[in-house]
Amino acid sequence: MEHRQLVIIGAGAAGLTAAIYGRRAGLDTLVLERGLYGGMINSTAEVENYPGTKRVTGMALAAAFREQAESFGPEFRSCGVQRVVLRGGRDGKVVVTDAGEISADALIIASGAEFSKVGCEGEEKFLGKGVSYCAVCDGAFYDGAPVAVIGGGNAAVEEAEYLTQFASRVYIIHRREEFRADASIVERVLSNTKIEPVLGCVVDEIYGGDMVEGVRVTRLGTGEKKRILTEGVFIFVGIKPTADFLEGSPIERSKSGWIITDDKMETSIDGVFAAGDIREKFLRQVVTAAGDGAAAAMAAYEYISNLKYFEDALFGHPHAYALLTSSIVPEHISLARDAEDWKKSSHAHIVFIDAHRSRRVMDELGVSELPSLVELKDGVTVRVAGASSLDDVINFVREVAP
Ligand SMILES: Cc1cc2nc3c(=O)[nH]c(=O)nc-3n(C[C@H](O)[C@H](O)[C@H](O)COP(=O)(O)OP(=O)(O)OC[C@H]3O[C@@H](n4cnc5c(N)ncnc54)[C@H](O)[C@@H]3O)c2cc1C
Incomplete structure (x- = not known):
């Protein structure tokens, strides 16, 4: 492979x-x-x-x-x-x-x-036939035509503004009474005379023949229903x-x-x-x-x-020891430091591992708690023990694996 x-x-x-x-x-x-x-x-x-x-x-x-x-x-x-x-x-x-x-x-x-879907009737049926999730990709198809944008966040409001360069009218349909978009963007976009907000409304259906012809919406609260004639529906609902x-x-x-x-x-x-x-x-x-x-x-x-x-120093070595500690526990840090000092006077090949940064190595060595000592021969674990002091380290290294 x-x-x-x-x-x-x-x-x-x-x-x-x-x-x-x-x-x-x-x-x-x-x-x-x-x-x-x-x-x-x-x-x-x-x-x-x-x-x-x-x-x-x-x-x-x-x-x-x-x-x-x-x-x-x-x-x-x-x-x-x-x-x-x-x-x-x-x-x-x-x-x-x-x-x-x-x-x-x-x-x-x-x-x-x-893009998330609105989930209304007609959304899937008219995908590519008037329904789009990308104003930049499809906006130019609606030159001189009315379009609707569904959504109320920054993406919806900004893309609605972008669509005004092609469309004759851009409805922004949003379920809440206020847009979620940044105030400065909303102010700028709403000053555009081609934009018409349709707030507090949900889209029930996108309808049409071969292509989109409009959307049916319901006003939340009153239940009033109305149709909006539109050739394109751009969806930005998250x-x-x-x-x-x-x-x-x-x-x-x-x-x-x-x-x-x-x-x-x-x-x-x-x-x-x-x-x-x-x-x-x-x-x-x-x-x-x-x-x-x-x-x-x-x-x-x-x-x-x-x-x-690890591969070179631990698994590739004929006889190695590993001391596994965690770099976020002060007692572990001082144990590792003491053991490093002691290592200079011993001839053992000891590898110091920060298991906090390398969780995987604990599994590979068969260690479940820290600090721990491991003895490996030809890359295979032969002995594991807990270690709470430098004496534990010294005794472990001096003992011979069975
Ligand atoms: C309409 C709109 C306007 C935005 N405007 C702005 C803006 O003005 N400024 C800004 O900073 N951000 C903006 N954003 C947000 C911005 O686009 C994203 O935050 C950014 O692109 C995230 O980058 P990404 O690399 O995490 O993911 P993406 O850009 O989404 O890239 C992910 C890539 O992974 C690929 N991929 C996914 N699944 C697989 C797979 N299984 N196998 C192979 N490839 C896969 C996809 O094809 C894609 O190319 C906007 C977003 C939208 C929708």
Whole structure:
């Protein structure tokens, strides 16, 4: 099976930034992408909050990300990831794609998010026949025609404004009486005479013949029903994680399916990192996705370096000892320090492991509590014991394994 040091799923802002950092750290890096390189930002008309670019189209920013990533030489492969299989061990992270299987030392999941559906009648039937989730992609088809936008957040309101350059009228239908979007954006957009807010209403049906002809809405509270004639319906009612390929995987996720990480982008599985919109996080934007990608790649680099170190110093040595402690427990830190001092006068080959940073190694060595001592012969654990003092370390090393 093909094996790579670092495999990145998704080439959006997070995945491409991870590729830049991964390659700059010298990692053999493969990026898998099933859609457009640059990801979600391709569907945004204008970005004006990414530092260093005052105003740029989403597509131009996406292209710049790819060009910069490409200059560091990662491999890009156009294919879809169908499953991630986690079996444990060095070759145990397997990415199943529609073009074969690849195992990886470390994996970064940067598969982003996708649009939520309204769930009303006609939404699926008229997809591509008047229903769209991307104003930049489809807005120009509605030159001189009325369109409706469903949603009330920043994306809905901004995309409604974008559509005014083509459409004769843009209705923004939102279930609440007020928009959720930033006040400054709402003020600007509502001053546009082509925009007509339809607040406090839900869409029951998108109807038409071959193509969309209108929407039926109900006013919440009064139950009043009305039709709005429109040729296009643009839906921006939120996003959900793109994580179909993680169905049944042990990677910890929130109730809504976002991947839970720490600030090093580590997931609940050693060597598996997540970056960008797919994470459970406060702000889903290009700038935070890029930041996540950088952190994930550097954490993956540290993980892979540790992996190599353990392989050489521990599993590849004929007779080794390991002292496993946790770098966040003061007593463990001083025990490790004392043992390191003692090691200088002994001839034993002792490897010091911070198990807080490397949970996987505890499993591999058969250790369940800290601090612990392990004796290995030819890479195989022959003895394990707890250790609470330097004397325990000295006695363990002086004893001979049965
Ligand atoms: C309408 C709209 C307007 C926005 N405007 C702004 C803005 O002005 N400023 C801003 O900062 N942010 C904006 N955002 C948010 C921004 O687009 C995202 O936060 C950012 O793109 C997230 O990047 P990402 O790399 O995490 O994910 P994405 O960009 O979503 O990239 C994920 C990639 O993974 C790929 N992928 C997913 N599943 C698989 C699979 N199974 N196999 C292979 N590949 C896979 C996808 O094809 C995709 O290319 C906007 C978003 C929308 C929807």
